Amino acid sequence: MPDHDKDAPLRENIRLLGRLLGDAVRDQEGWDTFDLVERIRQSSIQFHRAEDHQARRALETTLDGLTRGETIHIIRAFSYFSRLANIAEDQHHISRARARSGEGGARPGTLQSAISSVLAAGVPAQALADFFRSASIHPVLTAHPTEVGRKSTLDREREIAALLLVRDRIRMTQEEQDESDAALARAILTLWQTGLLRRSRLRVIDEVSNGLSFFDLTFLSALPKLYAGLEDKLEALGLAVKDVPAFLRMGSWIGGDRDGNPFVTASVMRQTLAMQSDHALAFYRRELQSLSAELSLDTRLVAVSPELEALAAAATTTMLHRDHEPYRRAIAVMLLRLAETAERLNGPAATTTSAAGGYASATALRADLAVIEASLAANGGRSLALGRLRHLARAVDIFGFHLASLDMRQNSDVHERVVAELLDVVSPGASYRTLTEPERVKLLLKELATPRLLVLPTFDYSEETASELAILREAADQIARFGPDVLPNYVISKAAAVSDILEVALLLKEVGLHRPKTGALDLNIVPLFETIADLQSADTIMELLFRLPLYRRLLAHRGNTQEVMLGYSDSNKDGGFLTSGWELYRAEIALVEVFQRHAIRLKLFHGRGGSVGRGGGPSYDAILAQPGGAVQGAIRVTEQGEVIAAKYGNAELGRRNLEVLAAATLEATLLSVREAAPKPDYLLAMQELSDHAFKAYRGLVYDTEGFERYFRESTVIGEIANLNIGSRPASRTKSQKIEDLRAIPWVFSWAQCRLMLPGWYGFGTALAAYRSAHGETGMTLLTEMARDWPFFRTLLSNMDMVLAKTNVAIASRYAALVSDAALRDAIFGRIKAELEASITGVLAVTGQIELLAGNPALARSIRNRFPYLDPLNHVQVELLKRHRAGDEDARVVTGIHLSINGIAAGLRNSG
Numbered sequence: 001m002p003d004h005d006k007d008a009p010l011r012e013n014i015r016l017l018g019r020l021l022g023d024a025v026r027d028q029e030g031w032d033t034f035d036l037v038e039r040i041r042q043s044s045i046q047f048h049r050a051e052d053h054q055a056r057r058a059l060e061t062t063l064d065g066l067t068r069g070e071t072i073h074i075i076r077a078f079s080y081f082s083r084l085a086n087i088a089e090d091q092h093h094i095s096r097a098r099a100r101s102g103e104g105g106a107r108p109g110t111l112q113s114a115i116s117s118v119l120a121a122g123v124p125a126q127a128l129a130d131f132f133r134s135a136s137i138h139p140v141l142t143a144h145p146t147e148v149g150r151k152s153t154l155d156r157e158r159e160i161a162a163l164l165l166v167r168d169r170i171r172m173t174q175e176e177q178d179e180s181d182a183a184l185a186r187a188i189l190t191l192w193q194t195g196l197l198r199r200s201r202l203r204v205i206d207e208v209s210n211g212l213s214f215f216d217l218t219f220l221s222a223l224p225k226l227y228a229g230l231e232d233k234l235e236a237l238g239l240a241v242k243d244v245p246a247f248l249r250m251g252s253w254i255g256g257d258r259d260g261n262p263f264v265t266a267s268v269m270r271q272t273l274a275m276q277s278d279h280a281l282a283f284y285r286r287e288l289q290s291l292s293a294e295l296s297l298d299t300r301l302v303a304v305s306p307e308l309e310a311l312a313a314a315a316t317t318t319m320l321h322r323d324h325e326p327y328r329r330a331i332a333v334m335l336l337r338l339a340e341t342a343e344r345l346n347g348p349a350a351t352t353t354s355a356a357g358g359y360a361s362a363t364a365l366r367a368d369l370a371v372i373e374a375s376l377a378a379n380g381g382r383s384l385a386l387g388r389l390r391h392l393a394r395a396v397d398i399f400g401f402h403l404a405s406l407d408m409r410q411n412s413d414v415h416e417r418v419v420a421e422l423l424d425v426v427s428p429g430a431s432y433r434t435l436t437e438p439e440r441v442k443l444l445l446k447e448l449a450t451p452r453l454l455v456l457p458t459f460d461y462s463e464e465t466a467s468e469l470a471i472l473r474e475a476a477d478q479i480a481r482f483g484p485d486v487l488p489n490y491v492i493s494k495a496a497a498v499s500d501i502l503e504v505a506l507l508l509k510e511v512g513l514h515r516p517k518t519g520a521l522d523l524n525i526v527p528l529f530e531t532i533a534d535l536q537s538a539d540t541i542m543e544l545l546f547r548l549p550l551y552r553r554l555l556a557h558r559g560n561t562q563e564v565m566l567g568y569s570d571s572n573k574d575g576g577f578l579t580s581g582w583e584l585y586r587a588e589i590a591l592v593e594v595f596q597r598h599a600i601r602l603k604l605f606h607g608r609g610g611s612v613g614r615g616g617g618p619s620y621d622a623i624l625a626q627p628g629g630a631v632q633g634a635i636r637v638t639e640q641g642e643v644i645a646a647k648y649g650n651a652e653l654g655r656r657n658l659e660v661l662a663a664a665t666l667e668a669t670l671l672s673v674r675e676a677a678p679k680p681d682y683l684l685a686m687q688e689l690s691d692h693a694f695k696a697y698r699g700l701v702y703d704t705e706g707f708e709r710y711f712r713e714s715t716v717i718g719e720i721a722n723l724n725i726g727s728r729p730a731s732r733t734k735s736q737k738i739e740d741l742r743a744i745p746w747v748f749s750w751a752q753c754r755l756m757l758p759g760w761y762g763f764g765t766a767l768a769a770y771r772s773a774h775g776e777t778g779m780t781l782l783t784e785m786a787r788d789w790p791f792f793r794t795l796l797s798n799m800d801m802v803l804a805k806t807n808v809a810i811a812s813r814y815a816a817l818v819s820d821a822a823l824r825d826a827i828f829g830r831i832k833a834e835l836e837a838s839i840t841g842v843l844a845v846t847g848q849i850e851l852l853a854g855n856p857a858l859a860r861s862i863r864n865r866f867p868y869l870d871p872l873n874h875v876q877v878e879l880l881k882r883h884r885a886g887d888e889d890a891r892v893v894t895g896i897h898l899s900i901n902g903i904a905a906g907l908r909n910s911g
Helices: 008-029 031-050 053-064 068-102 111-120 125-134 151-169 174-192 204-236 266-294 306-312 317-322 326-345 362-378 382-386 388-399 412-426 437-448 463-482 498-510 532-546 549-556 568-575 577-597 619-624 642-648 651-670 680-701 707-714 717-721 743-752 763-788 790-805 808-815 821-846 856-884 890-907
Strands: 136-141 408-411 489-493 524-529 561-567 601-607 634-639
Touching (some): 008 031, 008 068, 008 151, 031 053, 031 068, 031 856, 053 856, 068 151, 068 174, 068 651, 068 856, 068 890, 111 125, 111 204, 125 651, 136 651, 151 174, 151 204, 204 266, 204 388, 204 642, 204 651, 266 388, 266 463, 306 326, 306 362, 317 326, 362 382, 362 388, 408 412, 408 463, 412 463, 412 489, 437 498, 463 498, 489 498, 498 524, 498 532, 498 549, 524 532, 532 549, 532 561, 532 568, 561 577, 561 634, 568 577, 568 601, 568 743, 577 601, 577 763, 619 651, 619 790, 642 651, 680 821, 707 717, 707 821, 717 890, 743 890, 763 790, 763 821, 790 821, 790 856, 808 821, 856 890
Parallel strands (some): 136 634, 408 489, 489 524, 524 561
16 A cells, blocks of 8 residues: 555544534634634645745735734644644554554564564574573653643543544444544643643643653553563563563653752652652552453462462461452462551651561562462463553563662762862861862772771751751661662763762762772762863773772672763764764774773663653664664663654553664664674764864854854743743753753754754764765765665754754744844854755665655655644744833733743653
8 A cells, every 4th residue: 555545544643633623622612713723724734735925925915914912822722732742653653563463463663573683693592592691771750840731631642642543543433433422522622721731830740640640551561561571472482581570671860850940859859759659569569450450360260370379378368258259268378468558658757667467579479479470371271361461560570669660860060069178077188179179089099998988977067068968868768778779870970080980989889879898889980071171081081080090899799780871962062963973983882992991891871862852762773773892781861842742642552662662772782793893984984074063062052252142042941941931940050051052952943943953063064075075975885884884874864854843934023033133144144155055964874865765754744734834933932022012011021921932842852
């Protein structure tokens, strides 16, 4: 079937949802508003289909003449249409994936395909088994709030998605179809009557609660099913790996990441972990109750194991009516123990042994489930153990009593100030901050070698130091309460020296998480290299660190594994898209060499955002594009902002995305070593391109006088800072400098004005310079690189997508907001020229005749969105003009914030 025919159900669903939205607008706001929405919609579609400039002028005239009240209605209508189109697209992707699965063969990105590729390449079965026994794959949810939708809105959207799913899966009678239409209409009406905007800024605990909702939607159910499917696949291939370890688990930063977020305190972290634990235990209780209803087996009909009888014997005498139903009595005992466990874990004091019969650990709960499983298997009920019981047992393996591993993160500058204060108190005049780096390292090693503590219990430390020490003490308490998996990592932002890592080790010593006598270290210390300079020096820092016997002793207690985090967002803001990607790649190559030389296992943590400008893009391609040896069966990846809802807001889609991570890691680990390293010519060409791109990007963003003013006047950065999309401030400090601005609002702002500058700027200049130096021979080499080098191919593919979303005509309207005409013309002229050069360059290297020629489905999706995005951009500009001119009408500010929401929804991966 041709692709356009396969898209027919998608078009039908979009038309249906659009019609129902129109009905809601007409019924709620009247015919005049409905007619206005339709007139704008049709004019915009007509312009985009035929480049009808008369239609564009009519559209602009209509939009410019809107009253404030009409503007709000238009923004809401077009915003909701974009959100409804997203739902229809997601369901269509699920439907197409199921159809392809039914056509036979293994699709790329699935575990079946990865396993087949590995075996076809001649990799021994033992190596495959060893991979699953030692792999460590962790997607990590973060609270970076580029998802601007409210939970109330997202809940209704999930309801609509569920209704579309049913329509796709079953053949409905006319009566069922009518009921489905009515249910969709009700859900869409509820959406229309629900406010899109938050009226108050999110608290950290609100972000925690939002993150937990995705465990209910996806992770608690999807992950156990993924493992079951994997085990079945391995068994079918004759490669049964008994009890595949839980190598794929969830991580989180929400409630533990305090870098630049003063609202993450010891109390908040404690509450976060209690909420997570309650969530896991409540899920286990619900599943056990359902399992009890299923296992009504009667001992007068079937035998049970002695171990099961012993477990059931602990049931209370009030269960005499279950006398012949030992499974139900056993589960009743387990439910009671779980309730007591919850009381112990989240009570006022931590204990390390069970209280009043509660479970001392998740391992003990898993052992009781194993008793039930073994009894069923031994007495003719093996198939009964392969349903809910199997998934519940796997869930306990994955989530334990803590649900997700929470990372702590703080900036190295904070650690420096805290350590300096501690040292200055015990040794007045020491002046730690004035020491050179070698002097700092020497002093830190001396302190780390002794059990003597620096903190004086009665001393009144600064607020910052007291807060940091309180969080670390809380971490020690929580590890004692839940075990080491609850807080396994401490991430150091802005790591730029060996002393940055040793300072954290010293602070951990102060609370007993590092014990010098034995060399024990209770969590991983993870340096985050995030600027271009930091990436370039990452291998040198790790080399110096590994040469320290004291630190090697700490690593020995961590299994001789060292995790390193790479920052995609800040490196992009620092050096531009091309240079950021290249320096990340170079850093990985250099780190692999250092780690191999010291026989340390490397575990990379990729701090990717949702947008291409922050390291986003397809996960499968990104992982396979890593240099050889960089993925050693271990990877962590941040999942941020709108990406979380897009990837994991649906259980089936979520399972597929989780499987993609596992499949790509498997292939990158076992197949990349068999692939040739990039040719020297490729590396030289990439370095030359990066040098030119870096100069062009830095020249614009950091070296052009007035650029900061241009950025703030031509984008919605100021308005984004006031939109209640998260607990974290937009800047790390009160500074207005771009250096201090967080990468999220930086990228988000450029997306709103449809320039996407962080995802391409500098490439056009770089390519022109390279072509000038090397002629057509050089272009032939670049074309070969695009064909044969996964890294370069992925980089171009991501840039291709971003460039397709840009719109210079709309961007020019935002540029017109800059009050200084000379500044505006100079900077926008440079941006426009670079955009044209970058588009021309991508097409020349890839051989495409137009952007996204190799991805027609995405091209159609983007093309279909433009008629609904453009009016939002137009009214946003007009509202910005009014607001900045002093119009204090509340509807103007509301309209701006609503338009930000709508444009973000239409662009999807915008932050």
